[in-house]
């Protein structure tokens with residue numbers, strides 16, 4: 001099984017999978033009579049139909065045992081999904097490009113710097129949220145509506161991957 005190289009998250013590296021939600025290196029303009037910087041439209045919320053809603057939730061996630069065997073990825077065919085850390089902790093991301101199924105050889109892993117969130121574009125394969133802390137909180141912005149919005153793909157045994165952040 002291939003051990004994933006964990007890359008530092010950057011806008012450029014993550015561009016095939018979605019947006020990085022961060023102030024570092026992001027354009028902004030002043031509002032509120034010069035008292036506030038607006039880092040405007042860092043990402044957009046994708047939905048599928050006019051009846052859909054973009055909703056805001058909080059995920060309180062517990063850490064997976066590491067090293068983790070990545071045996072599955074999921075995607076949301078009807079909308080985007082954003083994770084913004086509420087406690088300032090780095091977290092892990094595992095993604096694969098758009099396609100009918102995720103290609104094991106194209107799976108990539110990233111680690112955030114604690115000041116970054118991400119917005120998976122509609123249909124991008126990703127692992128469910130992966131904390132580094134024992135427990136962590138995320139603000140999540142994603143799509144609510146009718147129909148199935150979560151496809152799961154389970155890798156064959158020889159396609160599985162290892163995520164080993166502490167090695």
Ligand SMILES: NC(=O)N[C@@H](O)C(=O)O
Pocket residue numbers: 074081126127128129150
């Ligand atoms: N199931 C759910 O809402 N969470 C996943 O989509 C995830 O990416 O963590």
Ligand code: NI
Pocket residue numbers: 074076081126127128
């Ligand atoms: Ni998801």
